[in-house]
Amino acid sequence: MSRFRPSFFIPLIAFLGLAIIGGMALQSTLSGNRNPSQLPSVLIGKAAPDVALPLLQDRQAELALGNFQGQPLLVNFFASWCAPCRAEAPALEQLSEQITIIGIAYKDRRSDTTEFLQQYGNPFTAIGMDIDGRAGIVWGVYGVPETYLIDTAGRIQWRHAGPLTRDVITTQLLPQMAEMQ
Amino acid sequence: MGLTEFGHFALISAFVLSLIQSAVPLYGAARQDMQLMLIGPAAALSAAIASLIAFGALVTAFIRSDFSVALVANHSHSAKPLIYKISGTWGNHEGSLLLWILILMIYGAVLALSGRGMPTRLKARILAVQGMISSGFLAFSLFTSNPFARLADAPMDGKGLNPILQDPGLAIHPPMLYLGYVGLSIAFAFAVAGLISGDVDRLWAKWMRPWIMAAWCALTLGIALGSWWAYYELGWGGWWFWDPVENASLMPWLAATALLHSAIVVEKRGQLKSWTVLLAILAFSLSLVGTFIVRSGLLTSVHSFASDPARGVFILGILLVAVGVPLIFYAWRGPRLMTIADFNLKSREGALIANNMLLVVATAIVLLGTFYPLGLEMITGARITVGPPYFDATFNPVMGVLTVIMVFGPVMAWRRGATPRIKTTILAAAVAAAISGIVGIALVNDMAIGALAAVMLIGWLAAGIGADIWAQLRPSPQFSLGARWQRLPRDVLGMWIAHFGIVVFLLGATGDGLFRSEQVVRAKPGDVIEIAGREVTLLRVFERQGPNFQALTAELEYRDAASGRFIARLMPEKRVYTAERQTTTEAAIRPRPGGDDYAVLGDGDDRIGYSLRLYYKPLISWIWGGTALMALGGLVAMTGRRRQSAPNNSEVKTTADVKAMARGRA
Numbered sequence: 001m002s003r004f005r006p007s008f009f010i011p012l013i014a015f016l017g018l019a020i021i022g023g024m025a026l027q028s029t030l031s032g033n034r035n036p037s038q039l040p041s042v043l044i045g046k047a048a049p050d051v052a053l054p055l056l057q058d059r060q061a062e063l064a065l066g067n068f069q070g071q072p073l074l075v076n077f078f079a080s081w082c083a084p085c086r087a088e089a090p091a092l093e094q095l096s097e098q099i100t101i102i103g104i105a106y107k108d109r110r111s112d113t114t115e116f117l118q119q120y121g122n123p124f125t126a127i128g129m130d131i132d133g134r135a136g137i138v139w140g141v142y143g144v145p146e147t148y149l150i151d152t153a154g155r156i157q158w159r160h161a162g163p164l165t166r167d168v169i170t171t172q173l174l175p176q177m178a179e180m181q
Numbered sequence: 182m183g184l185t186e187f188g189h190f191a192l193i194s195a196f197v198l199s200l201i202q203s204a205v206p207l208y209g210a211a212r213q214d215m216q217l218m219l220i221g222p223a224a225a226l227s228a229a230i231a232s233l234i235a236f237g238a239l240v241t242a243f244i245r246s247d248f249s250v251a252l253v254a255n256h257s258h259s260a261k262p263l264i265y266k267i268s269g270t271w272g273n274h275e276g277s278l279l280l281w282i283l284i285l286m287i288y289g290a291v292l293a294l295s296g297r298g299m300p301t302r303l304k305a306r307i308l309a310v311q312g313m314i315s316s317g318f319l320a321f322s323l324f325t326s327n328p329f330a331r332l333a334d335a336p337m338d339g340k341g342l343n344p345i346l347q348d349p350g351l352a353i354h355p356p357m358l359y360l361g362y363v364g365l366s367i368a369f370a371f372a373v374a375g376l377i378s379g380d381v382d383r384l385w386a387k388w389m390r391p392w393i394m395a396a397w398c399a400l401t402l403g404i405a406l407g408s409w410w411a412y413y414e415l416g417w418g419g420w421w422f423w424d425p426v427e428n429a430s431l432m433p434w435l436a437a438t439a440l441l442h443s444a445i446v447v448e449k450r451g452q453l454k455s456w457t458v459l460l461a462i463l464a465f466s467l468s469l470v471g472t473f474i475v476r477s478g479l480l481t482s483v484h485s486f487a488s489d490p491a492r493g494v495f496i497l498g499i500l501l502v503a504v505g506v507p508l509i510f511y512a513w514r515g516p517r518l519m520t521i522a523d524f525n526l527k528s529r530e531g532a533l534i535a536n537n538m539l540l541v542v543a544t545a546i547v548l549l550g551t552f553y554p555l556g557l558e559m560i561t562g563a564r565i566t567v568g569p570p571y572f573d574a575t576f577n578p579v580m581g582v583l584t585v586i587m588v589f590g591p592v593m594a595w596r597r598g599a600t601p602r603i604k605t606t607i608l609a610a611a612v613a614a615a616i617s618g619i620v621g622i623a624l625v626n627d628m629a630i631g632a633l634a635a636v637m638l639i640g641w642l643a644a645g646i647g648a649d650i651w652a653q654l655r656p657s658p659q660f661s662l663g664a665r666w667q668r669l670p671r672d673v674l675g676m677w678i679a680h681f682g683i684v685v686f687l688l689g690a691t692g693d694g695l696f697r698s699e700q701v702v703r704a705k706p707g708d709v710i711e712i713a714g715r716e717v718t719l720l721r722v723f724e725r726q727g728p729n730f731q732a733l734t735a736e737l738e739y740r741d742a743a744s745g746r747f748i749a750r751l752m753p754e755k756r757v758y759t760a761e762r763q764t765t766t767e768a769a770i771r772p773r774p775g776g777d778d779y780a781v782l783g784d785g786d787d788r789i790g791y792s793l794r795l796y797y798k799p800l801i802s803w804i805w806g807g808t809a810l811m812a813l814g815g816l817v818a819m820t821g822r823r824r825q826s827a828p829n830n831s832e833v834k835t836t837a838d839v840k841a842m843a844r845g846r847a
């Protein structure tokens with residue numbers, strides 16, 4: 001009594017097709033191959049932008065990344081008003097034994113930055129003041145803290161938005177640094 | 182036992198009650214056992230009360246800032262104004278899921294209480310399907326997203342709520358949207374019950390239509406609120422971004438709009454049954470996708486404030502069952518609902534079928550634009566978005582054709598042929614389209630073809646509706662205006678209002694699209710910027726302390742460029758929410774029917790100047806005015822339906838007879 005009609009299977013088949021795609025996407029998201037919120041930096045593999053910034057200690061002098069060419073660098077955007085920056089301060093302190101770290105104080109006041117460094121330690125070889133955030137725009141900074149790894153040729157090799165947790169350092173940063181050497 | 186644990190217990194009770202609701206009435210309906218069938222409404226009511234208690238307990242925890250509850254600690258803050266403490270309840274995954282469940286339960290309870298004249302078996306089956314949906318989501322809440330989880334160490338203060346969500350629009354937008362999404366579950370339950378019993382008839386459609394209408398109205402308002410929120414809160418000056426989450430709400434709306442029209446054909450003509458069942462399944466499936474795709478972490482979006490891929494597995498499981506099983510049913514039982522095709526293309530139902538085809542194509546376009554990037558990424562690994570150019574080129578033309586048909590439908594007669602008013606109506610619409618096209622070309626230089634089409638469509642539809650109103654209400658020798666008004670069915674009035682809402686909406690969208698002006702400048706205090714016949718002076722920029730944020734505020738003075746007359750003072754802001762260290766842009770808007778002045782403050786300081794974005798957006802508020810009219814039209818049509826008296830026996834017998842005949846024939 002029930003008539004079989006192939007056309008009535010079309011919705012089911014279409015749905016199963018969509019479900020398979022969704023399942024695959026979910027699978028790769030779960031396995032960590034894909035993070036929808038992680039937008040790749042367009043600067044990876046390109047020369048680090050050299051925006052002239054006044055130094056924290058000396059208004060007249062400018063921070064030039066070119067001066068550090070020939071050695072790997074870590075460029076860390078931070079701010080005194082940012083709580084995760086405090087959290088990652090000890091990690092930076094440790095890293096400063098292995099690599100030169102340049103700090104860029106993002107949208108911060110000199111007095112606040114100085115106080116922040118006194119309180120949480122200063123792992124930085126040099127600190128530039130990005131008071132109006134223009135360097136942040138050129139670098140494509142997503143938010144502070146944000147860290148860039150620069151190779152001996154001055155090219156950006158790796159970028160991480162957010163605090164450097166132990167996990168990020170051991171699974172991503174250190175292998176990247178080892179690869180460069 | 183704390184209130185929170187009591188809420189948790191209530192949620193578990195709701196789960197158990199829902200399980201009862203999904204099994205017992207179904208069995209009762211199969212056995213024709215009235216006693217068992219009546220357990221359905223009782224279970225639905227008690228489950229609704231239990232989930233109301235659960236939701237109340239959670240809201241109380243938020244109001245009291247009880248940071249020993251993990252959800253409150255993660256999403257609230259003691260410095261937050263009370264209203265945002267309350268709205269913070271559904272500003273996160275667990276809480277919004279609970280709200281979703283609560284609304285589902287309330288729909289179930291209203292269904293249980295209403296529809297006295299409704300055939301008992303139909304009602305029992307609908308409640309059972311409704312119970313299955315709620316069981317699924319209660320399980321999801323209890324097993325993966327427990328809102329009542331406690332923290333061992335309660336923090337001193339909470340982590341706050343995403344400041345972008347701290348907004349009065351956001352306090353009501355999700356509940357309204359959920360009211361729409363969840364309302365479609367009733368239409369879905371009707372469809373599944375119809376597939377189980379095979380009784381899809383005119384009576385079935387008559388009972389279902391008000392539910393579709395209610396859900397559609399809420400969905401319309403919910404989407405409009407969301408778009409309005411994006412307009413004033415995101416500070417980009419736009420009102421629709423083709424963002425995956427916006428698309429996710431548009432798709433069920435398009436499907437529900439199609440369903441709304443096809444259900445009329447089932448009720449009036451007894452045709453398009455299996456199609457209507459499919460649409461009802463589709464509409465609710467899409468609203469499930471709409472609510473939960475955001476949570477699964479599958480798509481990137483500005484809205485993904487609550488994404489977690491681990492929960493995605495559960496969601497995908499629910500989706501598979503909730504959509505897959507009815508579609509298997511449809512493939513198996515659907516052919517029984519087929520009727521002998523009996524319609525002429527030149528008829529009311531012909532126009533409605535065209536409407537359905539176009540709306541389904543539009544849904545498919547949005548679906549493709551939303552998921553194609555995901556599919557492509559799976560295959561090639563490249564991450565792309567299709568964005569507005571794709572939708573402008575595909576979605577807009579389809580909706581344009583739909584607008585053309587909107588004039589034809591109402592002036593066609595059922596079955597075959599036209600009504601006497603067709604000639605004058607079409608003529609009036611065509612003349613108006615031509616005139617507005619000519620006026621448009623005269624006013625705007627180099628008008629794009631799409632814009633010209635939009636302008637002509639506005640004239641076409643406005644005149645078409647006007648002519649139809651005139652033809653139906655015009656005083657004649659036999660009937661005065663009042664008498665004809667009295668005789669006018671309420672759903673016709675509702676249709677006019679809703680269709681006219683589209684005219685108003687198109688006016689707003691076209692006005693903004695064609696005539697908006699925009700100025701992006703870097704200005705220092707004292708600078709004057711000219712925009713759309715206004716002189717805007719940046720008076721000063723100052724810092725200000727809000728309840729839980731610090732703001733940089735600009736003071737702008739608007740004067741008429743010609744006369745120097747003072748127009749307004751606008752104060753756009755940039756806010757830094759200290760607890761969340763997030764920055765938001767608060768656009769200053771002066772909304773007027775003629776157009777909005779819209780100002781956004783960017784970065785800068787007194788030395789180098791501040792970046793300012795100024796817009797003038799003509800007629801833009803008509804977009805939301807038009808959507809509100811659409812929803813109002815739906816409400817008028819819904820409330821105007823004659824109260825259903827108990828179905829007289831002859832009608833029921835007819836239904837059964839028809840079914841028996843159909844079986845006999847097959």
